[in-house]
Amino acid sequence: MPTRRLKLEPDSPVPLYTQIKDMLRTGILDGHYAPLSRMPSESELQAMSDVSRITIRQALGDLQKEGLIFKVHGKGSFVSQPKAFQNVTSLQGFAEAMSRQGHEIVNRVVHFRFVPAPANVALRLDVTDGETVTEIHRVRLLNRAPVSYEVTYLPEALGRQLQRADLVTRDIFLILENDCAVPLGSADLSIDAVQADAALASALSTTEGAPLLRIERLTHDRQGHPIDFEFLYFRGDTFQYRLRVDREHAAAPRPSGARRPARPRRLSAAGHD
Structure with missing residues (x-):
């Protein structure tokens, strides 16, 4: 240079x-x-x-x-390599958002299995404890480098439909909408920071104890039924979640001593009192 x-x-x-x-x-x-x-x-x-x-x-x-x-x-x-980012003002899958920014996304499927629902998963998906649910683990590769580890839980019936789906190159959101005819409605998110344990560190090619951004997301269909509960673990050095918030302005207080506006006169059908 x-x-x-x-x-x-x-x-x-x-x-x-x-x-x-x-x-x-x-x-x-x-x-x-x-x-x-x-x-x-x-x-x-x-x-x-x-x-x-x-x-x-x-x-x-x-x-x-x-x-x-x-x-x-x-x-x-x-x-430094610029961090990829995803806006959380709209409900989008990771590949859906990243491809719009020109990034290449490929997934490595670690597990696809049917398991008894843990208590926290059963609560989120509104199923009984121990009921069979689908558990999917994937490593998301951004431009061929691991950026996130995704643990997804779905009701068993939806998971059966995903068994033959292309989970290597496609978002689960798009598969649910386009292949399973399940329109998505909204999602509840919580975000915190955790340290990578040995398994996550190995999957994400980072060091044990490295900071990770953890997203807990519960997605509902358009009728409000919970259909997808997941934990997303992002490498803190490669990715950002962004959102824009607007300030809500309270109504201006009425000056002391100001008179209330007079109520409009109520007219009868004939147009007079």
């Missing part, structure tokens, strides 16, 4: 390290510094800006805190 002079403004109220950070951030976001490419070294950045090494380190440190770069001991700083 060819170096280029950083045009700093020494008389600006904005600190020099902030100016450098902002210029480097712009270079990362506009593609001048490609994902996983090496950033200019501290000495190269000094030559590009004529500032102290402490100022350079402060700028790089802030970029690292923002997740835009990462450091490799003895090799320097590198541009």
